[in-house]
Amino acid sequence: MDVMNAALTRTKPRIVRPAATMCGLLAFIAATGAARLSGSDDAAARTVRAQDREPSPVVGPSELFATNDPAMLAVRRELRLAFVPTPPQPPTLPPAIEPFAANEIDRFIIGSWLEAANEAQATDRNNPARLGRAFDPASIPSIDDHAFVRRVYLDLIGVVPTLDELDRFVSSREPDKRTSLVAELLARSPDYADHWTPFWEDAIASSYANQQGGIPTRGDHRQWINDSFRENKAYDLFVAQLIDSTIPGAPQPIMANANGKVSRVGYIRNDTLTDTLQTAASAAQVFLGTAMKCASCHNHFENDEWPQSRFLGFAGLFSEHDLEIIRCERRTGRIVQAAFPFEPLGGSAAFEGIPTDIPADEASRLRLAASLITDPANPRFARAIVNRLWKRYLGLGLYEPADDFRLEVPPAQPELLNWLAYDLMAHGFDLERTITLILNSRTYQLAYNSVLADSFDVTDKFAPRFYRSPTLRRLTAEQVVDSVRVAMNQTLDPAARLYHVNQSTALSRTLGKPASRNEISTQRPDAVAVVQSLELLNGPELLDLVGKGPLIDLAVGEPDADAVQTIYLALLTRPPMSEEERIAIEYLAMAGDAADARRDAIIDLCWALVVSPEFQYLR
């Protein structure tokens, strides 16, 4: 604990904390300026330090929210961190259990196992040892190098490794080679950004077309997303730019003609009340993990936290005026004042420092919305994104559903969630840092075990999750198609990646890529269906993908055992087990020596591995 606190103290900006009032804030800012925020060596504060060279600016509340300078976002962040009634503190780290705790994450996770084991032993007197073992770190193994390299390649750059890349990693004797590989793949920023791009296109409903059949869309943000992840843009700036287009570097909405009517096409849409409500609901769902669409035309059916008026207050921040309560299409004449309706860390009604006089024009309101959503004092923002990262790499979020955090349902590992959120904020919303932490943890590197793997069922939301095994994750359409290309061609061609392709085909739909992005979505479907299986079994597109390429040529020229080995390594990133090898060799032998028959048999083996559960699911 002390080590960690020391580390956090080192990276935390040194701020003198006066009384938490706006009055005090003004006095403090006037007296100190941003210069007082210096002294930190973390990413967030680096931009702040640039301010030191200039005379200290005097920043009042309106200026605090009015500034568009990305550097000032960081200033604002630091100031607000200092002034929330209950400032975020680094949650206490549980003790390290050697040799199992690779990093801080493991200390929380293993701590929860030990707690569960103790409880189990206390409650199940009949067989305490059995239950104890289920939580014993020594009996929960981590993955071998082959499984690791497959997992991190697919997770970080969205494709399987080539034979060369695989060989280089497996044969390396460097003790920290796993950590090095994570860093190496993050450094391949174009490939890393390519893998993130379709996720965010789904999440913000980015569309390649400005209008569809006369209906305006939310615009094409593909390149901006890709650029943002290439440069590892601070996540709060990424979100703030999306909401407030006046921030330098923000994607610019365009005015587009849709069927004779000129509309603003951008992430923020305000043409109609429905547009406004859906903009607000989408932002809350994706960036704050809070589902409130249901409250847009009546009180939320199921969630008492969200009466309609609370949602409309929030939605007003995205509009040019306060919104009227229209209950199930009936006007009430009641206007709800725009407000930021999220609880602060401390638990009172709203966090301090939220201005009560909401500006009257749309641009200022959006600026305010961007500022408040990304504010560190708003605990849902950082938690929502670290939870998404956790879900992305472990399969199930620390809270579920990741789009629908509710106060009444505690997260599976609340201290870990808070710690990750704090750590992200303390490091300037540097997503690559959190990703590195997760992928370097022993928890991430545990072997898949269908018995130990957690599950989530909406009818049993309080069931604990221990992350003793990742959950099976269905690969996205992009991961499948791009990986097959890499395996067959033994090279990654960035221009051929599926996310560039606007055409919707039977195969891309089958694998779950949306034909268009009319609505936001943070999760691809993972159900299986016969109609889709038929496409994998017998579809011309997949047959074409696996039917040619250097891998086939290579395997054709090799003796059967070598060919089987090559194909397994290229497609499943591991050598075949003996029984698999026997079956595959027998299949090749059955085809005989005729060149065409042997080539077909090799293609068949490639096909069988591509459509196998092991390829389609990441474990």
Add this chain to the structure above:
Amino acid sequence: MHNPSHISRRDMLRATLGGTLAASTGLVLPPHAHASLRQPLDLVQPTPRADACIFIWLPGGVAQTDTWDPKAHTPFVAGMKGSELRGTCAPIPTAADGVMLGAGMEEIASVMDKGCILRSLSNDVMFGAIHLKAQYYAMTGYLFPAGVKAPSIGAIVGRSRGRRHEHIPPYIYIGRDIDSSDEERTFISEYLGPGFYGVEHAPFMIPDATQGLATLSAASGMSIDRLDRRQKLLGDLARASDASLRDAPRAQEYLKSMDDARAMMDSPVKRAFDYRSEESPETIAAYEPKIANADLFDPGYDNGKRFGHGLLLARRLVESGARFVQVEYQYGPFKGFDMHEHGARRMREMKQQIDAPIAQLVRDLDHRGMLDRTLIVIATEFGRTIASQPAAGTEPDGATETHDGSELVIEHEGMYGFHGHFSSTNCMTFFGGGFKRGLAYGKTADHHPMATVEKPVKLIDAHATIYHALGISPETSYLTEERPFYVTKDGKGEPVPDLLA
């Protein structure tokens, strides 16, 4: 009739237990439905009147005045006023007493005693120029954007009633090609899809019945033997793989689904395509258009044969055990039923393509004794009216709903026809499946604007009536984002008793 409970929906939801649903409702649930479906315990699913549905979808905006709701024939006279144009064809009597149709629909007229026309499908939503918004609404019952991806009627019926036959997908869609980067088509592929229900409720797409379906026969260059050999290899290798994955329920489900897919290649779905050898030449001819391609106003847009054969295939699929088959006369802007000029001629030609096949479908099902338990629905996204300006389609939103055509001078034959979008009134037609027979329901004005004057029916109530006939309560819901999403908006659709037998 369905009797809505007095307990509030919210209370019912609170009182719900997921797993007990199937037992309490008798609903046939697909294996994954339980976790995500929570119905109020006292939600009673109506007794089905029909087991299958063929949904004939004619997007583009069919002019009701020339088809299902004919008005007085007012022949073309150069310089006539728009307000004088009430019908481009004469009303003709049908086999149903007192029910008239537009001339050119003689075949359907001869089976009208087995059908029921809803003439007062009324909207308070004005779609203006936007077809896709109206189509999305017609196919899902929700206005776009709905906040979540709304499922189409076929996905709702497929999910709620499940399969009739083990190897026939519950929702089959015939007549649309959606493999495209065209932004209109990708939009369309969403609203006819499963929405948030997910891929397991996606339609089985058959773009063109006349072309067969590639995936049902071994791919080119691959014999069925090799296909089977290769699939056996998949199974053998999967069984030999690591135990942790082999035992994962998802992996098992996935492999089972591959086997089911192979079974489909031998299933009645594939055999349904053998109609050329199994149906008589007379039957096939009856499903074909009565106009040659070369004679069409748009000779490049000759989807009539594709449409007619689609209906024949739909009949064969329902005979084999399909639950819901949608057949589309493929929509294209300014093509087909989307008439913005030469409406009289185009409408004549469209009727020559759809009249005989639809009538033959009704006759076939009736002769086979299947019409009682098979519901045929014929629908379009909105009606049409007289244009207000010579360049039809350029009116401001909502203008077409109120004008009477008195400002418009019809100078030449190209202007003669119903070229304006009309959201106020639309028709929907039903045959069999527990609907009344020989009835026209509702009344519209005889002069422009020809809005509903008697017995207006909202779209969600028309949908509720279809669902009711198929044994699905309009209050049925499925969870998305942890909230119920109803098969009719907010569960408020009410079946129209007068339409049901």
